[in-house]
Amino acid sequence: MNVSVVIAYHSGYGHTAAVARAVQIGVERCNGARGELIDVTDLTERHWSLMAEADAIIFGSPTYMGAVSGPFKTFMDQTSSLWLQRRWQDKLAAGFTISSSQAGDKYATLSQLTTLAAQHGMIWVSLGLLPGNNSSTGSIEDINRIGGSLGAMAQANADEPAEITPPDSDRETAALLGARVAELAARFKTGALLGLHSKPGAVPSLEAQN
Numbered sequence: 011m012n013v014s015v016v017i018a019y020h021s022g023y024g025h026t027a028a029v030a031r032a033v034q035i036g037v038e039r040c041n042g043a044r045g046e047l048i049d050v051t052d053l054t055e056r057h058w059s060l061m062a063e064a065d066a067i068i069f070g071s072p073t074y075m076g077a078v079s080g081p082f083k084t085f086m087d088q089t090s091s092l093w094l095q096r097r098w099q100d101k102l103a104a105g106f107t108i109s110s111s112q113a114g115d116k117y118a119t120l121s122q123l124t125t126l127a128a129q130h131g132m133i134w135v136s137l138g139l140l141p142g143n144n145s146s147t148g149s150i151e152d153i154n155r156i157g158g159s160l161g162a163m164a165q166a167n168a169d170e171p172a173e174i175t176p177p178d179s180d181r182e183t184a185a186l187l188g189a190r191v192a193e194l195a196a197r198f199k200t201g202a203l204l205g206l207h208s209k210p211g212a213v214p215s216l217e218a219q220n
């Protein structure tokens with residue numbers, strides 16, 4: 011099935027870009043799925059069309075000062091006219107982030123990405139993986155070593171370039187998120203929506219039921 015997944019990200023120093031590429035690799039593990047990388051600081055009409063037509067959009071931002079980066083927030087604000095037109099309604103969404111500290115307030119960034127998706131009426135896809143590296147036999151090589159659930163979390167050492175850090179475990183965690191979104195998008199595409207959520211009907215009051 012032809013599934014199109016956009017990975018819309020910002021990266022100041024290349025680490026988020028490396029994770030975005032891993033997400034793309036994961037998307038393309040799913041037969042017939044295409045992952046399109048879009049740098050949100052360099053948007054053209056073509057990019058906006060790709061997002062409009064995509065079955066899913068995966069948002070990615072580095073964590074800067076416990077939040078999405080400034081350029082990513084600018085992108086969020088740029089989507090407000092689409093929000094009003096409900097252009098991304100019922101599209102699948104997911105997200106990932108990276109920071110240099112182990113925790114680094116990454117959860118706050120993922121929460122912002124989740125809220126962005128919810129404002130657009132999108133359907134959020136969680137990471138769907140058990141946490142790793144949380145027992146005496148765990149290691150940083152474990153998938154989901156940081157224990158995210160809202161989305162994929164990665165950690166990059168502050169003094170190393172994106173060729174070296176984050177480790178493969180974080181890249182594979184991101185790839186698994188991409189594959190999950192692509193698979194769910196394929197499944198979602200086969201089912202027709204009745205649109206009932208936008209057609210209010212009569213709800214009997216408690217009194218009438220008694």
Ligand SMILES: Cc1cc2nc3c(=O)[nH]c(=O)nc-3n(C[C@H](O)[C@H](O)[C@H](O)COP(=O)(O)O)c2cc1C
Nearest residue numbers: 021022023024025026072074075076109110111114
């Ligand atoms: C302005 C700025 C703010 C940052 N704030 C945080 C932070 O709140 N928590 C953290 O763990 N790392 C923080 N970092 C580190 C970055 O999240 C980390 O270097 C990340 O890998 C950068 O991704 P990028 O190369 O895609 O920009 C910050 C870095 C910058 C430049």
